[in-house]
Amino acid sequence: METLAMHISNGIINGPVAAIFAALALATLTVCVLRGRRDLDDRLAPMAGLVAAFIFAVQMLNFPIFTAGVSGHLLGGALAAMLVGPWVGALCVSVVLVVQALVFGDGGVAMLGLNITNMALVGTAAAYLLIALLLRVLPRTPAGLAVTAFVSAMLSVVVASQGFVVQYWLGGTTDLGSNLAGLAGTMAGAHLLIGIGEGLITATTVVTVAKVRPDLVYALRGLRPAAASTVPAVGGVR
Amino acid sequence: MNKRPWAFIVGGLLVALVLAGVVSNYASSHPDGLDSSLLKGCTVDADDNIVGGSCPAQQAKDHELADSPLADYGVRGIENGFLSTGLSGVLGVLLTFAVGGGAFWLLRRRSSGAAVDGVTSAVVPGTGGDATSEGTASAPAGRS
Numbered sequence: 001m002e003t004l005a006m007h008i009s010n011g012i013i014n015g016p017v018a019a020i021f022a023a024l025a026l027a028t029l030t031v032c033v034l035r036g037r038r039d040l041d042d043r044l045a046p047m048a049g050l051v052a053a054f055i056f057a058v059q060m061l062n063f064p065i066f067t068a069g070v071s072g073h074l075l076g077g078a079l080a081a082m083l084v085g086p087w088v089g090a091l092c093v094s095v096v097l098v099v100q101a102l103v104f105g106d107g108g109v110a111m112l113g114l115n116i117t118n119m120a121l122v123g124t125a126a127a128y129l130l131i132a133l134l135l136r137v138l139p140r141t142p143a144g145l146a147v148t149a150f151v152s153a154m155l156s157v158v159v160a161s162q163g164f165v166v167q168y169w170l171g172g173t174t175d176l177g178s179n180l181a182g183l184a185g186t187m188a189g190a191h192l193l194i195g196i197g198e199g200l201i202t203a204t205t206v207v208t209v210a211k212v213r214p215d216l217v218y219a220l221r222g223l224r225p226a227a228a229s230t231v232p233a234v235g236g237v238r
Numbered sequence: 239m240n241k242r243p244w245a246f247i248v249g250g251l252l253v254a255l256v257l258a259g260v261v262s263n264y265a266s267s268h269p270d271g272l273d274s275s276l277l278k279g280c281t282v283d284a285d286d287n288i289v290g291g292s293c294p295a296q297q298a299k300d301h302e303l304a305d306s307p308l309a310d311y312g313v314r315g316i317e318n319g320f321l322s323t324g325l326s327g328v329l330g331v332l333l334t335f336a337v338g339g340g341a342f343w344l345l346r347r348r349s350s351g352a353a354v355d356g357v358t359s360a361v362v363p364g365t366g367g368d369a370t371s372e373g374t375a376s377a378p379a380g381r382s
Binding site: 193 | 241243244246247250251253254255257258261262265266267268269270271272273274275276278282286292293294295296297298299300301302303304306308309310311326327330331332333334335336337338339340341342343345346347
């Protein structure tokens with residue numbers, strides 16, 4: 001069986017830069033733990049565990065993109081931010097990346113800080129900023145929710161891919177010289193296509209959860225006051 | 239809105255187990271967006287192995303834990319590729335749920351447990367245990 005690697009491998013970025021990003025990631029994750037605790041209650045904690053497990057599963061499903069010979073897979077930042085919020089969401093994606101690096105040999109252990117920074121921190125943060133913006137301007141309907149999930153997922157993947165370009169600029173082990181712009185363009189192009197897949201998966205999943213258990217969608221909290229007051233009444237009668 | 243999420247959690251886990259345990263075998267084996275970008279400048283054969291040229295991917299070194307029994311999303315010792323990938327996916331989903339769910343469960347705010355309320359009122363004896371626990375217990379229902 002051929003090697004299946006999905007994240008930054010050892011040797012791609014030099015040690016000092018990898019160490020700096022490891023420290024940066026650790027500090028940011030600490031903030032996520034502190035802020036995330038406010039959101040984590042008896043209901044959100046198991047939901048966050050499920051979101052992490054679900055992202056692990058879907059990350060295994062590399063899908064073809066329109067460019068021949070290239071595949072893509074879910075990163076999960078937007079999905080996690082929609083379902084459990086930005087702070088806990090970043091922790092969910094981080095758990096997946098840690099398990100993959102320590103158990104599945106995917107993404108170098110020394111590169112973990114770089115991978116966490118791009119996919120768990122930058123990806124989730126970009127997604128949540130877009131989610132907060134889009135949910136304000138779009139109609140509060142299933143279609144509005146789907147568009148929010150799709151757009152935030154797609155663009156967050158492109159932003160996360162540029163995180164790698166910055167890291168490569170700082171500590172890439174091959175001197176690309178003026179070709180760094182080429183790397184940025186190749187990464188952005190590939191991840192725009194991957195983002196379409198990410199958007200479809202995220203929108204489908206979020207709309208499904210919103211249909212079954214709208215109370216378990218973090219992004220819907222505090223929205224639609226009318227709907228929110230009827231749902232607990234139904235639950236309370238039971 | 240104190241509906242227990244456990245039925246939903248179990249259902250969601252089953253979906254994840256099917257995706258990682260079965261559907262994963264139909265995933266594309268081509269390099270992903272990152273790996274293919276790093277292969278630019280190199281020529282690859284049909285199995286995506288580098289056969290010439292020069293590109294960033296050539297700097298890649300072995301993984302520290304390449305000998306892990308689940309390395310590369312397969313279970314070492316299982317020859318059947320379908321079974322090996324599927325089983326590694328199932329184990330990965332369960333492990334991720336255990337690690338993530340366990341950590342989040344330990345980190346959660348304990349506002350609605352009787353034992354925790356007991357601790358709170360023990361720590362702050364002057365505030366009156368009953369009033370405190372009643373206030374915290376009703377908070378989750380009213381908040382959402």
